Amino acid sequence: MNKTYPVAANEPVLNYAPGSPERESLRNELAAQKNVCREIPAVVNGERVFGATATAVRAPHEHDRVLANLYHADQKTVQAAVDGALAAQREWSSWSLQERSAVFLKAADLLAGPWRARLNAATMLGQSKTAYQAEIDSACELIDFLRFNVQFAHEIAQMQPQNSAGVRNRSEYRPLEGFVYAVTPFNFTAIGGNLAIAPALMGNSVLWKPAATAALSNYMFMELLEAAGLPKGVINFVPGDAIEISNIALSHPELAGVHFTGSTAVFDTMWSEVGRNVARYRSYPRLVGETGGKDFVLAHPSADAEALAVGLLRGAFEYQGQKCSAASRAYIPASLWPVVKARLVAMVDTIKMGDVCDFSNFMGAVIDRRAFDRIRGYIYRAREDANADVLVGGKCEDRTGYFIEPTVIEVKDPRHALMQNEIFGPVLSVYVYQDAEWDEVLKLVDGTSPYALTGAVFATERAAILQAQQALRFAAGNFYINDKPTGAVVGQQPFGGARRSGTNDKAGSALNLLRWVSPRTVKETSAPPTDYAYPYMGQ
Ligand SMILES: NC(=O)c1ccc[n+]([C@@H]2O[C@H](COP(=O)([O-])OP(=O)(O)OC[C@H]3O[C@@H](n4cnc5c(N)ncnc54)[C@H](O)[C@@H]3O)[C@@H](O)[C@H]2O)c1
Numbered sequence: 001m002n003k004t005y006p007v008a009a010n011e012p013v014l015n016y017a018p019g020s021p022e023r024e025s026l027r028n029e030l031a032a033q034k035n036v037c038r039e040i041p042a043v044v045n046g047e048r049v050f051g052a053t054a055t056a057v058r059a060p061h062e063h064d065r066v067l068a069n070l071y072h073a074d075q076k077t078v079q080a081a082v083d084g085a086l087a088a089q090r091e092w093s094s095w096s097l098q099e100r101s102a103v104f105l106k107a108a109d110l111l112a113g114p115w116r117a118r119l120n121a122a123t124m125l126g127q128s129k130t131a132y133q134a135e136i137d138s139a140c141e142l143i144d145f146l147r148f149n150v151q152f153a154h155e156i157a158q159m160q161p162q163n164s165a166g167v168r169n170r171s172e173y174r175p176l177e178g179f180v181y182a183v184t185p186f187n188f189t190a191i192g193g194n195l196a197i198a199p200a201l202m203g204n205s206v207l208w209k210p211a212a213t214a215a216l217s218n219y220m221f222m223e224l225l226e227a228a229g230l231p232k233g234v235i236n237f238v239p240g241d242a243i244e245i246s247n248i249a250l251s252h253p254e255l256a257g258v259h260f261t262g263s264t265a266v267f268d269t270m271w272s273e274v275g276r277n278v279a280r281y282r283s284y285p286r287l288v289g290e291t292g293g294k295d296f297v298l299a300h301p302s303a304d305a306e307a308l309a310v311g312l313l314r315g316a317f318e319y320q321g322q323k324c325s326a327a328s329r330a331y332i333p334a335s336l337w338p339v340v341k342a343r344l345v346a347m348v349d350t351i352k353m354g355d356v357c358d359f360s361n362f363m364g365a366v367i368d369r370r371a372f373d374r375i376r377g378y379i380y381r382a383r384e385d386a387n388a389d390v391l392v393g394g395k396c397e398d399r400t401g402y403f404i405e406p407t408v409i410e411v412k413d414p415r416h417a418l419m420q421n422e423i424f425g426p427v428l429s430v431y432v433y434q435d436a437e438w439d440e441v442l443k444l445v446d447g448t449s450p451y452a453l454t455g456a457v458f459a460t461e462r463a464a465i466l467q468a469q470q471a472l473r474f475a476a477g478n479f480y481i482n483d484k485p486t487g488a489v490v491g492q493q494p495f496g497g498a499r500r501s502g503t504n505d506k507a508g509s510a511l512n513l514l515r516w517v518s519p520r521t522v523k524e525t526s527a528p529p530t531d532y533a534y535p536y537m538g539q
């Protein structure tokens with residue numbers, strides 16, 4: 001059947017192999033961007049506002065290299081951004097979904113074309129992603145968000161109630177009244193962009209507070225949206241002091257929603273703040289937050305050892321383990337462990353880490369000094385711990401960049417802090433269980449960490465897969481069978497988790513978009529009754 005709206009397809013991932021045109025254009029962009037220090041202002045109502053305070057945005061793998069000066073939005077600027085968003089929403093929300101969609105579809109085309117290398121280079125330099133990790137994030141996932149959101153928004157618009165004789169009903173998918181506050185993490189350019197564009201597509205206006213460490217790519221995406229024709233004030237870009245900006249946004253009577261991705265601790269503070277202010281708001285704000293994870297890989301004795309070792313390596317160490325989905329606790333049966341351990345350690349030993357502009361590297365640096373100190377702390381404590389054995393990696397080096405070797409630690413206590421806390425770095429903790437303890441280990445996986453974001457089971461026996469699926473039903477919002485727990489694709493694996501991992505509103509799906517509408521039901525009667533009496537009242 002021909003649809004009356006664009007049906008999305010996933011953007012193909014380019015491979016950047018030697019000699020490919022994409023490799024050459026990315027290299028040219030990297031060379032150009034590397035040597036320029038950009039000035040990044042707030043964007044309020046389309047105007048550039050350079051605050052009095054600025055912080056340096058540095059390349060994590062080369063921390064002396066300043067890529068940009070990021071100007072903080074002060075209180076007056078944030079207030080102006082809220083006012084601008086509220087004013088812009090009046091016209092923007094009167095545009096049809098088709099017209100609003102046209103802006104985001106054009107943005108997708110620009111990003112798939114001339115802006116692709118630009119945004120990928122900014123993500124590589126600013127967030128220390130390799131070419132491949134940037135491509136799956138700032139190109140493909142962001143393009144997919146732009147295109148799939150449009151398809152899903154149209155599908156929502158088609159969800160209409162039934163009619164009856166003489167009665168016509170319809171659902172009108174109004175935006176929320178007020179502005180949406182989008183607070184975004186450093187680790188995915190696509191997530192930063194999506195948290196702002198998803199509410200905007202549904203007719204809302206947005207205050208976007210980016211993470212300072214992702215400001216280079218995030219600001220470039222803001223410029224891309226402007227180039228695609230996004231009207232002024234619909235999305236307002238306000239970098240700066242998170243607490244100061246949040247104090248203004250979260251206490252504003254017109255706060256209509258919070259679209260957050262980041263740590264559980266920060267979302268907790270925002271939720272509490274909204275609770276404290278609840279009587280102030282015109283409407284109950286929608287709270288959407290995707291937060292931390294302590295993602296598991298569980299192997300059954302029937303697992304394919306080779307696939308398991310590769311899944312562990314890629315799941316734990318791609319993008320330096322700085323994915324909320326990263327494999328960070330593994331449960332391996334004693335019968336498989338010798339071969340898996342040998343294979344894993346041997347492969348990890350070959351991993352090259354360094355400047356992401358050198359395409360032979362598999363890993364870059366962790367995002368900043370704070371992350372480096374936190375992750376190093378875990379590793380150094382493990383070295384001193386009789387209950388933990390560092391099998392490979394463990395070196396931390398911060399002379400030129402924030403480099404932490406991919407590290408595998410075997411723990412004796414399955415409830416060790418290394419099996420419970422989100423470390424958010426290249427550290428994989430492994431607990432080896434006795435094969436006969438499979439039933440107990442299922443309970444252990446389910447009950448060890450407060451998070452429930454992603455998880456994987458490796459097994460070839462179907463009965464074991466089935467048992468794991470049932471026992472771990474609530475342990476992960478994204479569950480993988482014989483695959484690593486990272487790399488969800490928009491439209492294929494809608495992403496999000498519950499428990500302390502968030503509200504599980506599935507980014508890049510209709511479920512998420514539904515949080516940004518306030519439906520109005522309209523009933524129209526052709527022949528309204530002219531007598532109040534009902535037939536049963538007759539004599
Ligand atoms: N579940 C998911 O889909 C998902 C996706 C990506 C990242 N994450 C999580 O994000 C975290 C890593 O990202 P991060 O380091 O950028 O997270 P973070 O919580 O430190 O920061 C996220 C955003 O919140 C802002 N912020 C910090 N303190 C704040 C405060 N007190 N009030 C309001 N805003 C504040 C930051 O400036 C940033 O913009 C990890 O916990 C990871 O698991 C989750």
Ligand SMILES: N[C@@H](CCC=O)C(=O)O
Nearest residue numbers: 323324325486487488495
């Ligand atoms: N959606 C990404 C993770 C996002 C969090 O960092 C994945 O599936 O790996």
